Amino acid sequence: MHIRSLKNQYLFRIAVSLLWAVVTGALWMSVWTNRGSSHICDILLFWAVVATLALFVLVYWQYGLYRAHTRKVLFLLEALENDDASVHFVETEANRDNRLVSQALNKVAQILYKVKSETAQQEKYYELILECVNTGILVLNDNGAVYQKNSEALRLLGMEVFTHVRQLERVDSHLMEVVTACCPGDKLQAVFSNERGTVNLSIRVSDIHVHQEHLRILALNDINNELDEKEVDSWIRLTRVLTHEIMNAVTPITSLSDTLLTLMNEADASDPSASQEEIRNGLQTISSTGKGLLSFVENYRRFTRIPTPEPSLFYVKAFLQRMVDLARHQHAEAHVVYQLEVVPDDLILYADESLVSQVVINLLKNAIQAIESGGCTGTEGRICLRAYCNEAEAVLIEISNNGPAIPADIAEHIFIPFFTTKEGGSGIGLSISRQIMRLSGGSITLLPKGETTFVLKFN
CATH class of the missing domain: 1.10.287 (Helix Hairpins)
Structure with missing residues (x-):
């Protein structure tokens, strides 16, 4: 309503100014036409001068209003650019035009701030959706800069900070080449290893144009479980x-x-x-x-013939201590030192304790056999059991030993049923362990570097 009234005021002043300019021009034409009659010419000249002066005053007044209103608009735009929501123009000025302009600008500012606030809320909403999905999302421009990413993408890539595809070279050089060269419509796979084990990454690529900039959208999924x-x-x-x-x-x-x-x-x-x-x-x-x-x-x-898991809550520390005591009893002759670390001390796991015990017992037996094979790095063998909860609230149990490392060509096959390198071994211990973990909604992996370390993850 204020904007419409202000518009009418401007149109009225422009019309008056144009009319007055016409009148002034007519007076000066009359002076020019009657320059032969001194008496009439003097009268017309007087009014022509008065009209000219009045026209100048009117134009100057109009120009002054225009500059004052322009300053207000520029001030409002600068405040919007700097996210200053406190700007407010006085609406109690004596000049009705200034009052109408202030009211109109305050209304415009209110609308723009509302739109900006709604846009920010929508961005937060979409960011929250991206954080909730189980698919890693990367948005890259044509120069390789990371326009946007979610936490799942960072987790899959094993990175905390990711701003450019060149940083992927620290993870895997082949992965960097795949991501750099991918095109919209591609469906790719990339395999790489990090501290959590082997990641088999599925990559789907699409694209979009935003603000005249071409962006590639990469959807990342770890298909190891599948x-x-x-x-x-x-x-x-x-x-x-x-x-x-x-x-x-x-x-x-x-x-x-x-x-x-x-x-x-x-x-x-x-x-x-x-x-x-x-x-x-x-x-x-x-x-x-x-x-x-x-x-x-x-x-x-x-x-x-693995039974269906019947999960229940149990304390991890007491459970692992029982497994260590059982291993000591079954392999009393083994010269092994056991180290147990559980963080927090009252860590609780929801799983089938009987089935999980089969997995842990099998891993402890394998660790003891590896140490007794003669590859121990110290005077006596060492088996470390470590349990903790990661940032995604998944419970992880790590079982490591300082026996001889598993060769890379053998590590690729250790979970395959019937595969064994032990004389008289059945080759199903790790296969059953992986099957139990899969039925329990978790996973078992062998870390690729350092001591022989198996990680049990319960989601």
Whole structure:
């Protein structure tokens, strides 16, 4: 309403000024036309001079109002640019025009501040959404500068500060090349290792133009868990088929061998012979082989018979202390020092304690065997158990030992069912451990550097 009234005032003053300029021009034309008559010319000249002076006064007054109002507008714009919300023009001036301008500018400032506040709230809202999603988001310009990122992207890349793609060279040079060269529409994969283990990164690229600037949007996901689940499911299906077929074939052989041995023992009492002895030896071989094969199959059957976890709350420190005491008892002859650190002291875990104990016991047994293999770096072996809660409130349990490091070419296969480098080993301990962690909604990883360290993560 104030702006409309102010507009009408300006139009009225402009109309009056133009009318007065026309009148002044007409008077001077009259003076020029009647310059032959001195009396009329004098009168017209007087009024022409008066009209000219009045026109100058009117123009000067208009110009003064224009400058005063322009200063107010410029002051308001400068305040808006500096985020100064305290600016307010006095609306009680005696001059009605100034009062209307002040009222109009205050109204404009109020509207602009409201729009700016709503825009800031929307930006915070979108930033909050980005922080809540489980996908890492990176927005890069064509020069490689990071326009925007969320905490999940920083977590996946293992970085705290990320302002330019060149910083990725500290993480992995190949990853930097992939991110630098990616184009809109690309679907890429990049594998790299950091202190948390191996990350298999899926990258989807799209683009957008904002303020005439071209930006690339990268969606990052760690697909290790998805790959692990598919791999484990494939092995489970294969194992079930193998156990079914082998059990069907071996069971009758073993049963028949036992029956023949019984008959041969009964016949020996009346007519022993060398041929019978050979048959007996052959049947004993068949029987022992069949029983060994049955034991072999039964051992692997455990891989596909893990019960559904029944989680409950329990204290991590007391749990790990029980696991250490059990390991000491089972391997009393081992020269191993155990170090236990739990932060905080009353750390609580929600999981199936029985299943998790199988994982920890298996890792402790492997650690003791690694130390006893002769690669200990000190006079005695050392096993460290460390439990803590990370920034995402996930519980992590680290089990490390100072035995010989696992070679890189072997580390790639340690979680594959049936794979083992130990003589007489079954090769399912770590496979079952990973399956238990997957069913518990967590993960197990081997850190790529330093001492042999396995990390159990419970989300």
